[in-house]
Amino acid sequence: MSTPLDLSVVVPLYNEEESLPYLVEQLTDALRPSGERFELVLVNDGSSDRTAEVLEQLSHNVPELVAVLLRKNYGQTAAMAAGFDVAQGDVIVSLDGDLQNDPADIPMLLAKLREGYDLVSGWRHQRQDAALQRKLPSRIANRLIGRVTGVKLHDYGCSLKAYRREVLSDMRLYGELHRFLPALAFIEGARITEVKVNHRARQFGTSKYGIDRTFRVLMDLLTVWFMKRFLTRPMYVFGFGGLIAMLGSLLASSYLLVVKLMGGDIGNRPLLTLAVVLGLAGIQLFCFGLLGELLIRTYHESQGRPIYRIRETLRGGRAV
Ligand code: UDP
Ligand code: MG
Numbered sequence: 001m002s003t004p005l006d007l008s009v010v011v012p013l014y015n016e017e018e019s020l021p022y023l024v025e026q027l028t029d030a031l032r033p034s035g036e037r038f039e040l041v042l043v044n045d046g047s048s049d050r051t052a053e054v055l056e057q058l059s060h061n062v063p064e065l066v067a068v069l070l071r072k073n074y075g076q077t078a079a080m081a082a083g084f085d086v087a088q089g090d091v092i093v094s095l096d097g098d099l100q101n102d103p104a105d106i107p108m109l110l111a112k113l114r115e116g117y118d119l120v121s122g123w124r125h126q127r128q129d130a131a132l133q134r135k136l137p138s139r140i141a142n143r144l145i146g147r148v149t150g151v152k153l154h155d156y157g158c159s160l161k162a163y164r165r166e167v168l169s170d171m172r173l174y175g176e177l178h179r180f181l182p183a184l185a186f187i188e189g190a191r192i193t194e195v196k197v198n199h200r201a202r203q204f205g206t207s208k209y210g211i212d213r214t215f216r217v218l219m220d221l222l223t224v225w226f227m228k229r230f231l232t233r234p235m236y237v238f239g240f241g242g243l244i245a246m247l248g249s250l251l252a253s254s255y256l257l258v259v260k261l262m263g264g265d266i267g268n269r270p271l272l273t274l275a276v277v278l279g280l281a282g283i284q285l286f287c288f289g290l291l292g293e294l295l296i297r298t299y300h301e302s303q304g305r306p307i308y309r310i311r312e313t314l315r316g317g318r319a320v
Contacts, residue, residue: 006032007038007119008089011108012079013055013097014045016206019052019298023097024062030103031064041066042097043083046073048114060317067314076208077178084168086313093162094178097203100128101160102198109162109195118167119181121153122160137214142278148225149183153194156182173193176213176220183224238285246282249275 009027013020024040031038042065044052052069059067068086069103070079080094091113096099105122112120128137131266137155146152156179167185177184182192229237252275256266 003041004037004186006036007091007093007110008041008083008087009038009093009096009103010041010043010080010083010087012043012045012078013047013051013072015047015049015051015074015205016097017047017050017054019097019099020051021058023099024058024065024104024188025101026099026114027106028057028062028064028204029276030106032151034107038064039066039087039089040064041068041087042082043079043086044070045076045079046070056314056317059314063123063316065314065316066116067312068310069312069314071311075178077173080178081171081173082310084171085311088167090207091162091251092165093160095160098202100159100200100202102200105195105197106162107158107162108197109254112193112195112248113164116191117184117193118164119182119192120162121155121192121194123153123155123194124158125196128156129199130202133211141214141217145180145183145221145224148221148227149180149186150309151183151186151192152191153182156180156198158197170237174222174260176216177224179217180220182225184227186207187228188217196299234296235289238289238292242284242286242289244282249277249279249282252278285304 009031011023016023020042020048024042040062042055044055044067054066055065055069058126059065064114066086068082070082074082076161083094089112089122089285093106095103095111096105099159101122102273129135138155142154145156161181163181163185167188167190170180171181173181178307182190231242252271256269260266
């Protein structure tokens with residue numbers, strides 16, 4: 001299917017009833033003057049407030065609006081993934097629905113993308129969030145993620161990003177992985193850069209996250225590391241470990257063999273235990289690698305399962 005649109009803006013919404021009308025207004029104000037053909041893909045992530053109703057109402061009046069209503073709350077990443085899958089634009093922009101990102105920055109991101117990048121990430125250089133609970137942990141996280149993934153961005157947590165469509169086409173997102181999109185895209189060979197963007201304090205409602213997110217992000221970082229190192233070829237990781245262990249076992253047994261040949265007693269030496277343990281561990285690690293190779297092939301084959309289910313999709317207020 002050919003994509004008839006230049007741009008899709010994807011926004012996940014969880015209990016953002018108050019921000020929503022302003023968001024849509026600021027988005028249309030920012031995008032209409034450019035003359036580009038765009039759509040606003042707004043995803044209601046099972047809000048318990050009136051977000052869905054407000055969205056439905058707006059979709060009657062705003063022709064560019066595409067309302068995606070999820071059945072229940074799946075989390076920000078899944079909501080974004082749903083929006084990405086519905087989006088038809090050649091270029092996709094994501095941002096938060098709470099007005100903390102400034103829609104007026106979008107043209108700047110698009111200009112940067114046109115310079116030849118595949119992904120442009122926002123950098124909230126003057127971030128308007130609590131210093132201790134939010135800014136410090138993310139500083140540490142950004143450093144860590146940069147080191148682990150090899151993509152040095154100042155601000156992984158900034159939702160305001162622009163992507164060429166191809167970058168997102170075979171991304172499988174879950175957990176908190178949306179923030180690792182630059183890293184995942186980089187692993188696939190994408191050209192990535194960042195630009196400084198505005199960041200505003202939350203006007204309405206409250207943040208949907210607490211400290212538990214830091215934990216989840218860290219666990220996902222581990223997953224990304226795993227994917228980078230392991231998902232391609234498990235045998236390289238486990239097979240190598242297995243060979244090292246077997247080599248250790250070989251050295252220890254050779255030494256013991258020499259001792260034995262020279263008439264020594266090796267019956268109760270700790271080294272013998274070590275040789276046996278290393279030998280067994282080596283064989284096991286090696287088999288692990290082989291099993292991993294099988295598993296990874298199955299994993300890649302079986303990626304068909306969606307991580308969200310759409311209840312309804314509205315275009316111009318009508319179900320499609
Ligand atoms: N969000 C969502 N589902 C959730 C939690 C959050 O779609 O389960 C959306 C939320 O409506 C907002 C964005 O994700 O548009 C970021 O959430 P929030 O502003 O609470 O995060 P913070 O800015 O505090 O990192
Ligand atoms: Mg926010």
